[in-house]
Amino acid sequence: MSGSGVPTWEEVARDHGRFLSTVAYRLTGKDDDAQDLVQEVLLRVRRGLGTYRPGNLEGWLSRITTNVFLDDVRWRRRRPSEALPDEPERVLPPAPGADVALESQELPADLQAALRLLPVDYRAAIVLSDVVGQSYEEIAAILDIPLGTVRSRIHRGRGLLRKYLVAGGDRD
Protein backbone atom coordinates (compact mmCIF):
# COMPACT_ATOMS: atom_id res chain seq x y z
CA MET A 1 0.00 0.00 0.00
CA SER A 2 1.26 3.48 -0.80
CA GLY A 3 2.36 5.78 1.99
CA SER A 4 -0.86 7.73 1.68
CA GLY A 5 -2.89 4.72 2.77
CA VAL A 6 -4.53 4.39 -0.61
CA PRO A 7 -4.17 0.82 -1.87
CA THR A 8 -2.91 0.06 -5.31
CA TRP A 9 -5.30 -1.50 -7.75
CA GLU A 10 -3.37 -4.74 -7.54
CA GLU A 11 -3.73 -4.78 -3.77
CA VAL A 12 -7.47 -4.27 -4.02
CA ALA A 13 -7.86 -7.00 -6.60
CA ARG A 14 -5.65 -9.40 -4.65
CA ASP A 15 -6.90 -8.79 -1.13
CA HIS A 16 -10.58 -8.11 -1.78
CA GLY A 17 -11.43 -10.25 -4.80
CA ARG A 18 -13.28 -12.74 -2.66
CA PHE A 19 -15.20 -9.96 -0.95
CA LEU A 20 -16.24 -8.51 -4.30
CA SER A 21 -17.20 -11.90 -5.63
CA THR A 22 -19.33 -12.60 -2.58
CA VAL A 23 -21.16 -9.30 -2.61
CA ALA A 24 -21.72 -9.57 -6.36
CA TYR A 25 -23.13 -13.06 -6.12
CA ARG A 26 -25.41 -12.23 -3.22
CA LEU A 27 -26.75 -9.23 -5.13
CA THR A 28 -27.22 -10.90 -8.50
CA GLY A 29 -27.80 -14.53 -7.57
CA LYS A 30 -26.39 -15.70 -10.88
CA ASP A 31 -22.86 -16.74 -11.83
CA ASP A 32 -22.69 -14.83 -15.10
CA ASP A 33 -24.21 -11.68 -13.70
CA ALA A 34 -21.91 -11.80 -10.69
CA GLN A 35 -18.87 -12.17 -12.92
CA ASP A 36 -20.00 -9.28 -15.09
CA LEU A 37 -20.48 -7.22 -11.98
CA VAL A 38 -17.06 -8.01 -10.54
CA GLN A 39 -15.46 -7.22 -13.88
CA GLU A 40 -17.14 -3.84 -14.06
CA VAL A 41 -16.41 -3.04 -10.44
CA LEU A 42 -12.70 -3.77 -10.90
CA LEU A 43 -12.63 -1.40 -13.84
CA ARG A 44 -14.33 1.34 -11.87
CA VAL A 45 -12.08 0.78 -8.89
CA ARG A 46 -9.06 1.26 -11.09
CA ARG A 47 -10.48 4.50 -12.46
CA GLY A 48 -11.65 5.71 -9.08
CA LEU A 49 -8.69 4.99 -6.82
CA GLY A 50 -7.41 8.49 -7.38
CA THR A 51 -10.46 9.85 -5.57
CA TYR A 52 -10.51 7.28 -2.75
CA ARG A 53 -9.96 8.73 0.71
CA PRO A 54 -8.42 6.15 3.09
CA GLY A 55 -10.95 4.83 5.55
CA ASN A 56 -13.57 2.16 5.10
CA LEU A 57 -12.29 0.39 1.99
CA GLU A 58 -14.94 -2.32 2.07
CA GLY A 59 -17.58 0.32 2.43
CA TRP A 60 -16.18 2.08 -0.63
CA LEU A 61 -16.07 -1.17 -2.59
CA SER A 62 -19.60 -2.00 -1.43
CA ARG A 63 -20.83 1.37 -2.63
CA ILE A 64 -19.36 0.81 -6.10
CA THR A 65 -20.63 -2.75 -6.33
CA THR A 66 -24.14 -1.89 -5.19
CA ASN A 67 -24.43 1.16 -7.41
CA VAL A 68 -23.21 -0.72 -10.47
CA PHE A 69 -25.70 -3.49 -9.70
CA LEU A 70 -28.62 -1.09 -9.26
CA ASP A 71 -27.66 0.86 -12.37
CA ASP A 72 -27.73 -2.35 -14.36
CA VAL A 73 -31.12 -3.33 -12.98
CA ARG A 74 -32.52 0.03 -14.04
CA TRP A 75 -30.94 -0.44 -17.46
CA ARG A 76 -32.54 -3.84 -17.81
CA ARG A 77 -35.93 -2.51 -16.84
CA ARG A 78 -35.82 -0.25 -19.83
CA ARG A 79 -35.28 -3.31 -22.04
CA PRO A 80 -38.47 -5.46 -22.00
CA SER A 81 -36.63 -8.33 -23.68
CA GLU A 82 -34.53 -8.93 -20.57
CA ALA A 83 -35.65 -11.91 -18.51
CA LEU A 84 -37.76 -11.18 -15.46
CA PRO A 85 -37.20 -12.97 -12.15
CA ASP A 86 -38.91 -16.33 -11.81
CA GLU A 87 -42.01 -16.69 -9.68
CA PRO A 88 -41.35 -18.09 -6.20
CA GLU A 89 -43.15 -21.36 -6.92
CA ARG A 90 -40.85 -22.09 -9.85
CA VAL A 91 -37.66 -21.24 -8.02
CA LEU A 92 -37.99 -22.45 -4.47
CA PRO A 93 -38.59 -26.00 -3.31
CA PRO A 94 -41.54 -26.59 -0.98
CA ALA A 95 -40.83 -24.72 2.20
CA PRO A 96 -39.66 -27.03 4.97
CA GLY A 97 -40.62 -26.49 8.56
CA ALA A 98 -38.41 -24.09 10.41
CA ASP A 99 -36.74 -26.85 12.40
CA VAL A 100 -35.99 -28.82 9.23
CA ALA A 101 -34.63 -25.74 7.49
CA LEU A 102 -32.18 -25.20 10.30
CA GLU A 103 -30.61 -28.57 9.62
CA SER A 104 -30.90 -28.48 5.86
CA GLN A 105 -27.73 -28.53 3.82
CA GLU A 106 -29.71 -26.73 1.15
CA LEU A 107 -30.25 -23.64 3.25
CA PRO A 108 -27.58 -21.49 1.58
CA ALA A 109 -28.96 -22.27 -1.89
CA ASP A 110 -32.56 -21.78 -0.78
CA LEU A 111 -31.72 -18.56 0.98
CA GLN A 112 -29.86 -17.28 -2.07
CA ALA A 113 -32.82 -18.17 -4.27
CA ALA A 114 -35.12 -16.32 -1.89
CA LEU A 115 -32.77 -13.33 -1.84
CA ARG A 116 -33.00 -13.14 -5.59
CA LEU A 117 -36.77 -12.86 -5.34
CA LEU A 118 -36.61 -9.75 -3.20
CA PRO A 119 -37.19 -6.35 -4.74
CA VAL A 120 -33.73 -5.07 -5.57
CA ASP A 121 -33.96 -2.16 -3.15
CA TYR A 122 -34.67 -4.53 -0.26
CA ARG A 123 -32.01 -6.94 -1.48
CA ALA A 124 -29.35 -4.25 -1.66
CA ALA A 125 -30.10 -3.07 1.88
CA ILE A 126 -30.02 -6.61 3.26
CA VAL A 127 -26.81 -7.52 1.48
CA LEU A 128 -25.13 -4.38 2.76
CA SER A 129 -26.37 -5.06 6.28
CA ASP A 130 -26.14 -8.82 6.67
CA VAL A 131 -23.50 -9.82 4.11
CA VAL A 132 -21.18 -6.84 4.22
CA GLY A 133 -21.88 -5.75 7.80
CA GLN A 134 -22.49 -2.07 7.22
CA SER A 135 -24.34 0.02 9.78
CA TYR A 136 -27.61 1.72 8.96
CA GLU A 137 -25.78 5.03 8.69
CA GLU A 138 -23.27 3.58 6.26
CA ILE A 139 -26.01 1.96 4.20
CA ALA A 140 -27.93 5.24 4.10
CA ALA A 141 -24.82 6.97 2.74
CA ILE A 142 -24.17 4.24 0.16
CA LEU A 143 -27.73 4.13 -1.12
CA ASP A 144 -28.37 7.83 -0.57
CA ILE A 145 -31.58 7.20 1.37
CA PRO A 146 -32.79 8.24 4.83
CA LEU A 147 -32.02 6.11 7.88
CA GLY A 148 -35.70 5.31 8.31
CA THR A 149 -35.84 3.92 4.79
CA VAL A 150 -32.84 1.71 5.47
CA ARG A 151 -34.54 0.31 8.53
CA SER A 152 -37.80 -0.22 6.68
CA ARG A 153 -36.20 -1.98 3.71
CA ILE A 154 -34.20 -4.34 5.90
CA HIS A 155 -37.27 -5.08 8.00
CA ARG A 156 -39.50 -5.78 5.02
CA GLY A 157 -36.79 -7.71 3.23
CA ARG A 158 -36.18 -10.08 6.12
CA GLY A 159 -39.94 -10.44 6.52
CA LEU A 160 -40.29 -11.48 2.90
CA LEU A 161 -37.43 -13.95 3.19
CA ARG A 162 -39.12 -15.46 6.18
CA LYS A 163 -42.34 -15.71 4.21
CA TYR A 164 -40.56 -17.45 1.32
CA LEU A 165 -38.58 -19.89 3.43
CA VAL A 166 -40.68 -20.86 6.44
CA ALA A 167 -43.58 -23.28 6.20
CA GLY A 168 -46.96 -21.74 6.50
CA GLY A 169 -45.99 -18.42 5.01
CA ASP A 170 -47.96 -17.05 2.08
CA ARG A 171 -45.81 -16.67 -1.00
CA ASP A 172 -47.55 -13.66 -2.41
Place this chain on the structure above:
Amino acid sequence: MTDEDGTRHLGDAITALLDGELSDDEAVAARRHLAECPACTAEMAGLGQMRSWLRDLPPVDPPPELSARILGPSGPLSEILGLSGPLSGILGSPLPPGGSAVGPAGPSGPPSRAVAAPPARSRRWAGVGALVGCAAATLVVLGLATPHDPPTSPPVAHFVEAHATAGGGEPVSHLAPAVVPVSFRR
Protein backbone atom coordinates in the same frame (compact mmCIF):
# COMPACT_ATOMS: atom_id res chain seq x y z
CA MET B 1 -47.49 -0.10 13.70
CA THR B 2 -51.07 -0.61 14.95
CA ASP B 3 -53.37 -3.63 14.86
CA GLU B 4 -57.02 -3.50 13.86
CA ASP B 5 -57.95 -3.44 17.54
CA GLY B 6 -55.68 -0.46 18.12
CA THR B 7 -52.84 -2.42 19.70
CA ARG B 8 -49.56 -0.78 18.86
CA HIS B 9 -46.71 -3.02 17.83
CA LEU B 10 -43.03 -2.43 17.27
CA GLY B 11 -42.96 -2.76 13.49
CA ASP B 12 -39.53 -2.10 12.05
CA ALA B 13 -38.24 -1.13 15.48
CA ILE B 14 -37.85 -4.89 15.93
CA THR B 15 -35.29 -4.95 13.16
CA ALA B 16 -33.49 -1.91 14.52
CA LEU B 17 -33.36 -3.57 17.94
CA LEU B 18 -31.94 -6.76 16.41
CA ASP B 19 -29.27 -4.74 14.62
CA GLY B 20 -28.36 -2.62 17.63
CA GLU B 21 -29.55 0.51 15.90
CA LEU B 22 -31.92 1.84 18.57
CA SER B 23 -30.88 4.40 21.13
CA ASP B 24 -30.65 3.19 24.71
CA ASP B 25 -34.01 4.70 25.60
CA GLU B 26 -35.67 3.28 22.51
CA ALA B 27 -34.22 -0.15 23.23
CA VAL B 28 -35.52 -0.09 26.80
CA ALA B 29 -38.99 0.83 25.59
CA ALA B 30 -38.89 -1.88 22.93
CA ARG B 31 -37.86 -4.57 25.37
CA ARG B 32 -40.60 -3.47 27.74
CA HIS B 33 -43.11 -3.93 24.95
CA LEU B 34 -41.69 -7.33 24.01
CA ALA B 35 -42.17 -8.52 27.57
CA GLU B 36 -45.89 -7.98 27.14
CA CYS B 37 -46.46 -8.74 23.46
CA PRO B 38 -46.31 -12.34 22.22
CA ALA B 39 -46.86 -11.24 18.62
CA CYS B 40 -43.85 -8.96 18.55
CA THR B 41 -41.79 -11.52 20.43
CA ALA B 42 -42.61 -14.15 17.83
CA GLU B 43 -41.88 -11.76 14.98
CA MET B 44 -38.56 -10.84 16.52
CA ALA B 45 -37.62 -14.51 16.82
CA GLY B 46 -38.46 -15.12 13.18
CA LEU B 47 -36.64 -12.07 11.87
CA GLY B 48 -33.70 -12.83 14.11
CA GLN B 49 -33.51 -16.25 12.55
CA MET B 50 -33.39 -14.72 9.06
CA ARG B 51 -30.67 -12.36 10.20
CA SER B 52 -28.61 -15.25 11.54
CA TRP B 53 -29.02 -17.30 8.39
CA LEU B 54 -28.02 -14.37 6.21
CA ARG B 55 -24.95 -13.66 8.29
CA ASP B 56 -23.99 -17.32 8.16
CA LEU B 57 -24.00 -17.44 4.37
CA PRO B 58 -20.54 -18.52 3.26
CA PRO B 59 -18.29 -16.35 1.12
CA VAL B 60 -18.18 -16.99 -2.61
CA ASP B 61 -14.85 -17.47 -4.30
CA PRO B 62 -14.34 -15.86 -7.70
CA PRO B 63 -14.47 -18.61 -10.32
CA PRO B 64 -11.19 -19.35 -12.16
CA GLU B 65 -12.86 -18.88 -15.52
CA LEU B 66 -13.53 -15.22 -14.77
CA SER B 67 -9.92 -14.33 -15.44
CA ALA B 68 -9.91 -16.38 -18.62
CA ARG B 69 -13.08 -14.66 -19.69
CA ILE B 70 -11.37 -11.31 -19.41
CA LEU B 71 -7.97 -12.39 -20.70
CA GLY B 72 -8.59 -15.51 -22.76
CA PRO B 73 -8.50 -15.89 -26.54
CA SER B 74 -12.07 -14.68 -26.89
CA GLY B 75 -11.90 -12.12 -24.16
CA PRO B 76 -12.10 -8.40 -24.65
CA LEU B 77 -8.42 -7.90 -23.87
CA SER B 78 -7.20 -10.31 -26.51
CA GLU B 79 -9.44 -8.62 -29.04
CA ILE B 80 -7.96 -5.26 -28.12
CA LEU B 81 -4.40 -6.53 -28.44
CA GLY B 82 -5.15 -8.51 -31.60
CA LEU B 83 -4.14 -11.79 -30.03
CA SER B 84 -5.25 -15.09 -31.47
CA GLY B 85 -4.04 -17.50 -28.83
CA PRO B 86 -3.79 -17.87 -25.07
CA LEU B 87 -2.04 -15.08 -23.21
CA SER B 88 0.28 -17.48 -21.46
CA GLY B 89 3.62 -15.86 -20.80
CA ILE B 90 2.75 -12.48 -22.29
CA LEU B 91 1.86 -10.99 -18.96
CA GLY B 92 4.41 -13.06 -17.08
CA SER B 93 1.69 -15.19 -15.51
CA PRO B 94 1.00 -18.47 -17.30
CA LEU B 95 -2.49 -19.81 -17.70
CA PRO B 96 -3.09 -23.46 -16.89
CA PRO B 97 -2.25 -25.98 -19.66
CA GLY B 98 -4.55 -25.66 -22.65
CA GLY B 99 -5.66 -22.19 -21.63
CA SER B 100 -8.56 -23.63 -19.67
CA ALA B 101 -9.49 -22.07 -16.38
CA VAL B 102 -11.71 -24.84 -15.13
CA GLY B 103 -10.96 -25.55 -11.54
CA PRO B 104 -12.58 -26.69 -8.34
CA ALA B 105 -15.19 -24.43 -6.87
CA GLY B 106 -15.00 -23.25 -3.28
CA PRO B 107 -16.95 -25.43 -0.89
CA SER B 108 -19.99 -23.25 -1.04
CA GLY B 109 -19.44 -21.20 -4.13
CA PRO B 110 -21.12 -21.55 -7.48
CA PRO B 111 -19.89 -24.50 -9.55
CA SER B 112 -17.11 -24.01 -12.09
CA ARG B 113 -17.87 -24.23 -15.75
CA ALA B 114 -15.83 -24.74 -18.86
CA VAL B 115 -14.39 -21.60 -20.39
CA ALA B 116 -16.70 -20.11 -22.94
CA ALA B 117 -16.82 -16.96 -24.97
CA PRO B 118 -18.10 -14.16 -22.81
CA PRO B 119 -21.74 -13.31 -23.38
CA ALA B 120 -22.38 -10.31 -25.55
CA ARG B 121 -23.62 -8.25 -22.64
CA SER B 122 -20.23 -8.50 -20.89
CA ARG B 123 -18.70 -6.52 -23.74
CA ARG B 124 -21.12 -3.74 -22.95
CA TRP B 125 -19.17 -3.17 -19.75
CA ALA B 126 -15.66 -3.84 -21.04
CA GLY B 127 -13.41 -0.78 -20.80
CA VAL B 128 -10.60 -0.66 -23.28
CA GLY B 129 -7.61 0.99 -21.70
CA ALA B 130 -8.32 -0.11 -18.13
CA LEU B 131 -8.30 -3.79 -19.05
CA VAL B 132 -4.64 -3.64 -19.95
CA GLY B 133 -3.73 -2.56 -16.45
CA CYS B 134 -6.20 -4.95 -14.88
CA ALA B 135 -4.82 -8.02 -16.58
CA ALA B 136 -1.89 -9.01 -14.38
CA ALA B 137 -3.59 -8.33 -11.08
CA THR B 138 -6.71 -10.13 -12.24
CA LEU B 139 -4.67 -13.26 -12.87
CA VAL B 140 -3.35 -13.02 -9.33
CA VAL B 141 -6.65 -12.40 -7.62
CA LEU B 142 -8.40 -15.12 -9.57
CA GLY B 143 -5.80 -17.71 -8.74
CA LEU B 144 -4.26 -18.30 -12.15
CA ALA B 145 -0.92 -16.65 -11.45
CA THR B 146 -0.30 -19.20 -8.72
CA PRO B 147 -2.51 -22.14 -9.69
CA HIS B 148 -1.14 -24.32 -6.94
CA ASP B 149 -2.13 -22.03 -4.11
CA PRO B 150 -3.79 -23.85 -1.28
CA PRO B 151 -7.57 -23.68 -1.10
CA THR B 152 -8.66 -20.29 0.10
CA SER B 153 -12.02 -21.11 1.56
CA PRO B 154 -12.07 -21.69 5.36
CA PRO B 155 -14.95 -23.67 6.80
CA VAL B 156 -18.07 -21.49 7.09
CA ALA B 157 -16.20 -18.23 7.06
CA HIS B 158 -17.69 -15.08 8.52
CA PHE B 159 -16.41 -12.05 6.77
CA VAL B 160 -18.61 -9.43 8.32
CA GLU B 161 -16.74 -7.36 10.83
CA ALA B 162 -17.79 -7.70 14.41
CA HIS B 163 -20.16 -4.93 15.31
CA ALA B 164 -18.58 -2.83 17.94
CA THR B 165 -21.70 -0.94 18.92
CA ALA B 166 -22.74 -1.26 22.54
CA GLY B 167 -26.16 -2.51 21.71
CA GLY B 168 -25.24 -4.79 18.85
CA GLY B 169 -26.76 -8.22 18.46
CA GLU B 170 -29.67 -8.93 20.71
CA PRO B 171 -29.97 -12.60 21.62
CA VAL B 172 -33.62 -13.14 21.00
CA SER B 173 -34.15 -16.82 21.59
CA HIS B 174 -32.43 -20.16 21.37
CA LEU B 175 -33.57 -20.26 17.74
CA ALA B 176 -31.88 -17.06 16.79
CA PRO B 177 -28.79 -16.48 18.87
CA ALA B 178 -26.98 -13.25 18.31
CA VAL B 179 -24.23 -13.71 15.78
CA VAL B 180 -21.04 -11.79 16.22
CA PRO B 181 -19.35 -12.29 12.91
CA VAL B 182 -15.66 -11.81 12.41
CA SER B 183 -13.70 -10.24 9.64
CA PHE B 184 -12.64 -12.46 6.79
CA ARG B 185 -9.72 -10.25 5.98
CA ARG B 186 -6.37 -11.97 6.00
